[in-house]
Amino acid sequence: MDITTVSHYRRARTRDDLALAPGEVILAGGTWLMSEPQPGTTGFVDVTTMGWPDIEIAAGGLRIGATCTIATLVAWSRGAHEIPVPEAWDAVAMIPDAANALLASFKIWNTATVGGNVCQSFAAGALISLAVALDGVARVWQPDGGERVLPVAELITGNAENALLPGEVLRSVELPAHALESRVLLRKIALAELGRSGAVVTGRVDGDAAAVFTVTAATLRPVVLRFASLPDAASLAAAVGDAPGFYTDSLGAADWRRGVSIELAERIRTELAA
Ligand SMILES: Cc1cc2nc3c(=O)[nH]c(=O)nc-3n(C[C@H](O)[C@H](O)[C@H](O)COP(=O)(O)OP(=O)(O)OC[C@H]3O[C@@H](n4cnc5c(N)ncnc54)[C@H](O)[C@@H]3O)c2cc1C
Numbered sequence: 001m002d003i004t005t006v007s008h009y010r011r012a013r014t015r016d017d018l019a020l021a022p023g024e025v026i027l028a029g030g031t032w033l034m035s036e037p038q039p040g041t042t043g044f045v046d047v048t049t050m051g052w053p054d055i056e057i058a059a060g061g062l063r064i065g066a067t068c069t070i071a072t073l074v075a076w077s078r079g080a081h082e083i084p085v086p087e088a089w090d091a092v093a094m095i096p097d098a099a100n101a102l103l104a105s106f107k108i109w110n111t112a113t114v115g116g117n118v119c120q121s122f123a124a125g126a127l128i129s130l131a132v133a134l135d136g137v138a139r140v141w142q143p144d145g146g147e148r149v150l151p152v153a154e155l156i157t158g159n160a161e162n163a164l165l166p167g168e169v170l171r172s173v174e175l176p177a178h179a180l181e182s183r184v185l186l187r188k189i190a191l192a193e194l195g196r197s198g199a200v201v202t203g204r205v206d207g208d209a210a211a212v213f214t215v216t217a218a219t220l221r222p223v224v225l226r227f228a229s230l231p232d233a234a235s236l237a238a239a240v241g242d243a244p245g246f247y248t249d250s251l252g253a254a255d256w257r258r259g260v261s262i263e264l265a266e267r268i269r270t271e272l273a274a
Contacts, residue, residue: 003038011049018169019143020045026169028067028116031108047169048113055083061177062089063139066115066170070127071106073114074099089180091134091204097186098133101197101217102126115170118152121162123247124197124217127173128156132214132222133186133202134179143167149174153214153222159247161221182206185271187264188217191252198252199261201240203268205230211272213265218257219245230273233266240265 009027012018020026023042027033033044052065054072064073075081077095085092099109101124102117117127118138130136131152138155140148142165152173155163164170184204188197199218205211211230215223223243231239240262246254 003034003041005037005039005041006044008043009046010043011046013049013051015141015145018045018047018050018141020167026119028113028119029069029108029111030116031112032116032120047115052171055081057083057086059177060174061180062175064114064173064175066113066118066172068114069110070099070102070108070112070114070117071110073127074109086180089177091180091182091184094133094184094186094202095130097188098126098130098200100126101129101186101188101200114173118155118173119162119164119170121156121158121160123159123220124200124251125156126197126200128152128222129186129197129200129202129214129216131173131175132156132216132224133184133204133212134175134182135212136173136175136179138173139171140164141169141171147171153224156221159220178206179204183272185268187268189260189264196251199257199264201261201264201268203265203272205272213240213268215240215243215261215265218247218252218261219243220247221245230269233269236265236269237262 027044027046048067054068056063077092114127136152182204186202188200197217200216203213209229211227213225225239246258248254
């Protein structure tokens with residue numbers, strides 16, 4: 001779509017270039033920014049020219065550059081990238097499942113970025129589901145030159161709402177090794193076969209037997225439920241059912257979202273227990 005209010009466009013190459021003038025916004029893949037009118041936006045600052053590596057592996061885990069496209073992340077997870085996937089990181093197999101939860105064409109996958117998906121902060125943000133499932137943290141660059149790190153689950157504060165302050169830029173999403181080494185499963189449901197997710201539930205068991213279940217898409221913001229070990233069916237159903245924020249929109253009623261989240265969590269629990 002033509003964004004008729006925009007009169008200028010800048011490519012950011014240094015951190016100083018990320019300082020936004022009034023009316024400017026950060027542009028990543030542009031798949032959402034270009035999909036509807038942006039009243040009040042007069043300039044785009046392209047963050048994809050910052051030269052951030054897509055994938056970096058360190059002892060602590062995986063760092064995904066905010067400008068990494070969803071397609072590149074999926075390709076890496078499937079071994080089609082110059083940086084190999086560490087053998088112990090079984091959870092990487094979930095990345096294509098998470099990306100598939102994004103209702104998007106191949107064209108969108110190749111353009112949309114991980115950072116754009118997180119910063120757009122839709123309840124049905126597929127990369128949010130991935131990050132939250134694996135204890136992902138967001139590294140945020142602050143306009144005064146500092147940075148802060150917070151869990152992605154806390155960065156997202158509502159459907160299309162987040163805790164980014166004016167001028168802050170998401171630099172990376174980082175997934176810790178202990179979560180990448182876990183057994184993890186993701187299940188999703190949508191009212192229409194190819195519709196946007198109505199509920200995305202994940203469950204994982206870590207090396208120390210601790211279990212973590214998450215609910216996204218069904219709730220206004222991510223829900224993370226932690227257990228010392230895999231819970232029994234009743235405890236899990238109660239925890240999921242009591243989670244805050246189940247909501248109603250054209251993609252599903254709150255009661256339906258609650259009900260299917262309980263069911264998906266139980267299916268995951270059964271598989272993890274097997
Ligand atoms: C057909 C179609 C289907 C879609 N399906 C889904 C879906 O199922 N789920 C979903 O969540 N979204 C969906 N989207 C919306 C959008 O495409 C995705 O959220 C996408 O991942 C956004 O990434 P992007 O890089 O294109 O972001 P952009 O459109 O470039 O930016 C999105 C927002 O994030 C901000 N931003 C981007 N990068 C940064 C950064 N590094 N730091 C700070 N702010 C930043 C921008 O200023 C903007 O406000 C869909 C869009 C289309 C057109």
